[in-house]
Amino acid sequence: MQLAYYPGCTIKVSAREHERAALAILRELGIALREMPEWNCCGVVHTLTGENLIRQMAPLRVLARLRQQGEREAVTLCDMCFNTLARANHLARTQPDQVSALNATSGGGLDYDGAGEVLHLLHLLRDRVGLAAIRKRVRRPLRDLVVYPYYGCKLLRPTGIGLDDPEMPTLLRDLMESLGATVVEGSLQTQCCGAYLAVDRAGLVTERVGATVEQARDAGAGAIVLSCPLCHFNFATLQPHAGAPLPVLYYTQAIGLAFGLDPAELGLDDRQMEALGRAVPSQALHDLAHARGGSA
Amino acid sequence: MSEPATLVTMELMGKEYRVPSGLTILAAIEYAGYKLVRGVGCRGGFCGACPTLYRREGSHRIFTALACQTLVEDGMCLVQMPFVPVPTKPYDLHGITPQPTTLLRFFPEIAGCVACNTCTRACPQGLPVMDYIQAALRGDIERVAMLSFDCIACGICSSRCPADIKHYAVGLLARRIYGKYLVPPSEDLAVRVSAIEAGRYDAELRKLMELPLADLRARYEQRNFETVAEQHRDHSATQRYNSPMDPVDYQDELEGV
Amino acid sequence: MELIDGYPASMRESIALVERTRPARLGRTFPAMSLEERKALLLGHHPDYQAGAKRPLRFGPSKGLLLNHELADLFEARPLVRPNLDLSTIDADVDLLVIGGGGAGTVAAIWAVQSGLDPARVLIATKLRHGDSNSTMAQGGIQAADRPEDSPVQHFLDVMGGGHFTNRPDLVRALVSDAPLIIQWHERLGVMYDKDSQGRFVENPGGGTSRNRMHSARDYTGLEIMRVLRDEARNLGIRVIEFSPAIELLGDESGRVAGAVLLNLETRRYYIVRAAATVLTTGGLGRVHIQRFPTTNHYGATGDGLVLAYRAGAELVDLDAVQYHPTGAAFPAQMAGLLITEKVRGLGAQPLNRLGEQFVFPLEPRDVEAAAFIRECGERGLGIPTPHGICGVWLDAPMVDLIHGPGTIRAALPAMYRMYTRFGIDMTRDPILVFPTLHYQNGGVAADEHGATRVPGLFVAGEVMGGIHGKNRLMGNSLLDFNVFGRRAGIAAAHYARAHRPGRLSLAHVAEYERMLREAGVETTRTAPRILPDYRGKEALERYLDVPV
Numbered sequence A: 001m002q003l004a005y006y007p008g009c010t011i012k013v014s015a016r017e018h019e020r021a022a023l024a025i026l027r028e029l030g031i032a033l034r035e036m037p038e039w040n041c042c043g044v045v046h047t048l049t050g051e052n053l054i055r056q057m058a059p060l061r062v063l064a065r066l067r068q069q070g071e072r073e074a075v076t077l078c079d080m081c082f083n084t085l086a087r088a089n090h091l092a093r094t095q096p097d098q099v100s101a102l103n104a105t106s107g108g109g110l111d112y113d114g115a116g117e118v119l120h121l122l123h124l125l126r127d128r129v130g131l132a133a134i135r136k137r138v139r140r141p142l143r144d145l146v147v148y149p150y151y152g153c154k155l156l157r158p159t160g161i162g163l164d165d166p167e168m169p170t171l172l173r174d175l176m177e178s179l180g181a182t183v184v185e186g187s188l189q190t191q192c193c194g195a196y197l198a199v200d201r202a203g204l205v206t207e208r209v210g211a212t213v214e215q216a217r218d219a220g221a222g223a224i225v226l227s228c229p230l231c232h233f234n235f236a237t238l239q240p241h242a243g244a245p246l247p248v249l250y251y252t253q254a255i256g257l258a259f260g261l262d263p264a265e266l267g268l269d270d271r272q273m274e275a276l277g278r279a280v281p282s283q284a285l286h287d288l289a290h291a292r293g294g295s296a
Numbered sequence B: 001m002s003e004p005a006t007l008v009t010m011e012l013m014g015k016e017y018r019v020p021s022g023l024t025i026l027a028a029i030e031y032a033g034y035k036l037v038r039g040v041g042c043r044g045g046f047c048g049a050c051p052t053l054y055r056r057e058g059s060h061r062i063f064t065a066l067a068c069q070t071l072v073e074d075g076m077c078l079v080q081m082p083f084v085p086v087p088t089k090p091y092d093l094h095g096i097t098p099q100p101t102t103l104l105r106f107f108p109e110i111a112g113c114v115a116c117n118t119c120t121r122a123c124p125q126g127l128p129v130m131d132y133i134q135a136a137l138r139g140d141i142e143r144v145a146m147l148s149f150d151c152i153a154c155g156i157c158s159s160r161c162p163a164d165i166k167h168y169a170v171g172l173l174a175r176r177i178y179g180k181y182l183v184p185p186s187e188d189l190a191v192r193v194s195a196i197e198a199g200r201y202d203a204e205l206r207k208l209m210e211l212p213l214a215d216l217r218a219r220y221e222q223r224n225f226e227t228v229a230e231q232h233r234d235h236s237a238t239q240r241y242n243s244p245m246d247p248v249d250y251q252d253e254l255e256g257v
Numbered sequence C: 001m002e003l004i005d006g007y008p009a010s011m012r013e014s015i016a017l018v019e020r021t022r023p024a025r026l027g028r029t030f031p032a033m034s035l036e037e038r039k040a041l042l043l044g045h046h047p048d049y050q051a052g053a054k055r056p057l058r059f060g061p062s063k064g065l066l067l068n069h070e071l072a073d074l075f076e077a078r079p080l081v082r083p084n085l086d087l088s089t090i091d092a093d094v095d096l097l098v099i100g101g102g103g104a105g106t107v108a109a110i111w112a113v114q115s116g117l118d119p120a121r122v123l124i125a126t127k128l129r130h131g132d133s134n135s136t137m138a139q140g141g142i143q144a145a146d147r148p149e150d151s152p153v154q155h156f157l158d159v160m161g162g163g164h165f166t167n168r169p170d171l172v173r174a175l176v177s178d179a180p181l182i183i184q185w186h187e188r189l190g191v192m193y194d195k196d197s198q199g200r201f202v203e204n205p206g207g208g209t210s211r212n213r214m215h216s217a218r219d220y221t222g223l224e225i226m227r228v229l230r231d232e233a234r235n236l237g238i239r240v241i242e243f244s245p246a247i248e249l250l251g252d253e254s255g256r257v258a259g260a261v262l263l264n265l266e267t268r269r270y271y272i273v274r275a276a277a278t279v280l281t282t283g284g285l286g287r288v289h290i291q292r293f294p295t296t297n298h299y300g301a302t303g304d305g306l307v308l309a310y311r312a313g314a315e316l317v318d319l320d321a322v323q324y325h326p327t328g329a330a331f332p333a334q335m336a337g338l339l340i341t342e343k344v345r346g347l348g349a350q351p352l353n354r355l356g357e358q359f360v361f362p363l364e365p366r367d368v369e370a371a372a373f374i375r376e377c378g379e380r381g382l383g384i385p386t387p388h389g390i391c392g393v394w395l396d397a398p399m400v401d402l403i404h405g406p407g408t409i410r411a412a413l414p415a416m417y418r419m420y421t422r423f424g425i426d427m428t429r430d431p432i433l434v435f436p437t438l439h440y441q442n443g444g445v446a447a448d449e450h451g452a453t454r455v456p457g458l459f460v461a462g463e464v465m466g467g468i469h470g471k472n473r474l475m476g477n478s479l480l481d482f483n484v485f486g487r488r489a490g491i492a493a494a495h496y497a498r499a500h501r502p503g504r505l506s507l508a509h510v511a512e513y514e515r516m517l518r519e520a521g522v523e524t525t526r527t528a529p530r531i532l533p534d535y536r537g538k539e540a541l542e543r544y545l546d547v548p549v
């Protein structure tokens, strides 16, 4: 299977490892992603601002370009991009007059009829590949790894666009369980991590991240698994400093580990693998953590 | 004039002038009686000194152009932009380590790009300006360098951008980083520079300088010519282009006169 | 005016003739001239050999030098400032004044700072914006012998022969020996030269060179070098004052040059700069329109530096020979005078007259080719008139694709193709109209290999400097020369500035110059430097013509 791929800026600048892991596991699953030859920022920064049409320019341009490039569907890894694009797509379908107005005042090039489709990688894995196929490809089940799936907000909201039930999601749990991991859950899984407030109100983000990490630890988790690069950034850099931080994994990395791929290929360095190994006194994972060092 | 050109009417900074059709906007302004100091430079589309804003009859749009590269039209309503300020903080290129966030660090405002494409539509060089800003945003320095290469720094894009981005400065920094850090340095060049610094050619050059004119001329005439580079082989005529007869050995005429 | 695919009907008639003769012309080229024929043609029609076109300089250190009238007029002109101008208020007191913010000037300023001058005490004064210059317009490339099959020695031979051995050998030695150093400096500044993936330069042939040593940056070589230099100067904190040309050099009581009088073009106020050393880098003279020729040069190329330096006592060399390029664009008007690269003829496009006939071998030497075009349009009356009143001859561009296969023009001549397309002409289908254009100054102010003139405190570099190229410059050597001598002059001037303090400012040399004018019997109301050409009113049309409107 081949699909157009819309990476988004965050993936390229600060979440390269997520992309590497995604491309690696997809290769294993026989899916090739082709990066769109020319693309722009999804426009998330602006869609978070007040209601106006200008903010829809960037996401609509991505969708219009997708169609101009002869594609119908594009896959994205980033929750922010997915959310922004999917909402713009929704606008194009429900209020085409607004899109026409925007197109008319911006010199053409935004001519888009809502016929494109944005897929989150999780859509692809759940609905096209299927959890059964993923389970079949597992070589090193993540036995003894206790994970706390964290959804944040962009993956689930608003209803109609989100991938799963916004209050009681099961997507990441099902996925992790198909890798052989043990899943623990809690009420803060779907709470916003604080997102861009990290820029000017880092304290607030630290508070939220801290509460979530604590909940995960209390439930016995050895790692947090999530999807969004922004959540990842906040969890990885703004955890309160008491003790060793709880390791944070992209689900793509977890899948890759279960597939038995080289951690380096998944963008996991020795330090991260060691932390993971410490958190999980399991032989299987220990082996994994040292798979690279041992073979080198 | 061999034949009188038809006259068109242009409105320059609020005043109407009748000027011959077929002139560039620049020449039309001069024809109207202005001796330009600002708003003109190379007169050939290379320097970006002549950005012009205009409207046409029957359109609500603002159009942009280089005055030296665009014909005056009947009903044009125009003004020259002598200058678009794009000050940047000084940087030391030699102390930069290129990273995906480098351009963003020097020009944080690029994150404000709303992808409206106004810059691309306004660029008189026809460059994909929005795309190079977007490439800058995601740290793809090579792409910025390639897409922005033909930029003549006219500043039109920056004057039109709702996010107040300094496009050409972003492109320039990206190109310098690319040229300095991302392209390997030439080995042949380094070898030649050390040979020169070691004085390898001094003796021979001195010998040539001391040669009587007739002998020097003989050396010149005996030069052998490099065969034309591989990639030009199919263009037989370029071989001529690199031949001794073009374009300079007309000593005979010079001496005879 | 009604245009059919870019051309008016009157010109279309001639294009039809060109198309009719094309099949028969393919593979049949007009024979090259004998030396006798060349000589006769040059004497009869080349601007440099026109009887009465030149007159000798009547006074000063280069008395007797034969100059085109337009150039001689510059010297036989009154200064803009009175010798008794009040110099007691100094607006800027600096270590180094660089006059001219083109390539040479910017290089000089950068190297003066590299040699230890305080950037805040280095001032670049320029006529237009920093970088608006001939340097920005260069497309073709820059020479440097850096491949194993080439050497500075080979480069030396090419330069000397190209200049008919009239060049000053020590300057040529400096030029060719520094060339690779300059390219390496550029590499480190981040100039994006065309390279392959291993970092090897793409190096092309050029007219009169025996090795492929033309380094280029797409078709924007000069622009790329200039914008990087400008950025570097800015980042070093070098002061630049724009729209303020120098209109006279200043001396001091011991006969040294000690700064200049600038003119703020907007406020019309003088601005007095005192400087321990001065580097003059004002570029060329195309906008003087010698013999009324159009030019490839930028708007500010009016030869100001020549006048300033001569008044201060410097010597001039080789100014009797100016370079005309045979193929300047003649149509459409907005391209008039712009350079059409030699490569078009190199690839097989034949020059044709109004009847679609060949009349000259396409690759005669530049001056011979130019003279043949002039004869065809003038004496023979077989040129193609344009609606704007000038004449030109066809260059049968579509032949390039016929000879080398479709797509060659777009691949080998992309800039040309783009430029014509902008004005509605498809050069893969239609011929293009050309006429000789004034291109380069060749000679200039005499100086040694460090750019020092015979006047203490005055250095020169770039196109305003003479002697490097003798009577004829090869393509790709002037981008090189402004770097080589800009750097050398910058370093030498920095040393000089550290060793000398300027004394009391004086315009005595201007009084002296006026005395020489009087003694030579020059009576005129003309003033110089020219600063900017005047294209107002009918001049806007006239400048394209070789006859007054």
Ligand SMILES: Cc1cc2nc3c(=O)[nH]c(=O)nc-3n(C[C@H](O)[C@H](O)[C@H](O)COP(=O)(O)OP(=O)(O)OC[C@H]3O[C@@H](n4cnc5c(N)ncnc54)[C@H](O)[C@@H]3O)c2cc1C
Residues within 6 Å of the ligand: C099, C100, C101, C102, C103, C104, C105, C125, C126, C127, C128, C129, C131, C132, C133, C134, C135, C136, C137, C138, C139, C140, C141, C142, C143, C222, C244, C245, C246, C247, C281, C282, C283, C284, C296, C297, C298, C300, C301, C302, C304, C305, C339, C439, C440, C461, C462, C463, C464, C475, C476, C477, C478, C479, C480, C482, C529, C531
């Ligand atoms: C169209 C074109 C194509 C060319 N192509 C090539 C090529 O391919 N290869 C090559 O080697 N060479 C080429 N040349 C020649 C080359 O570009 C120039 O000779 C060279 O760049 C001159 O550099 P410069 O610094 O001396 O002068 P310039 O770059 O012209 O700079 C002179 C500066 O001085 C300023 N100035 C003038 N008068 C005053 C004053 N009174 N006071 C203060 N400032 C003043 C001007 O405004 C200008 O900024 C080309 C030239 C042209 C015009």
Ligand code: SF4
Residues within 6 Å of the ligand: B112, B113, B114, B115, B116, B117, B118, B119, B120, B129, B130, B133, B160, B161, B162, B163, B164, B165
């Ligand atoms: S004009 Fe400004 S905001 Fe609009 S696309 Fe260009 S850079 Fe982005």
Ligand code: SF4
Residues within 6 Å of the ligand: B048, B122, B123, B124, B125, B126, B127, B129, B150, B151, B152, B153, B154, B155, B156, B157, B158, B167, B168
């Ligand atoms: S990118 Fe901007 S500054 Fe550069 S040429 Fe285009 S409009 Fe002018």
Ligand code: FES
Residues within 6 Å of the ligand: B039, B040, B041, B042, B043, B044, B045, B046, B047, B048, B049, B050, B066, B067, B068, B069
């Ligand atoms: S005057 Fe230089 S681009 Fe128009």
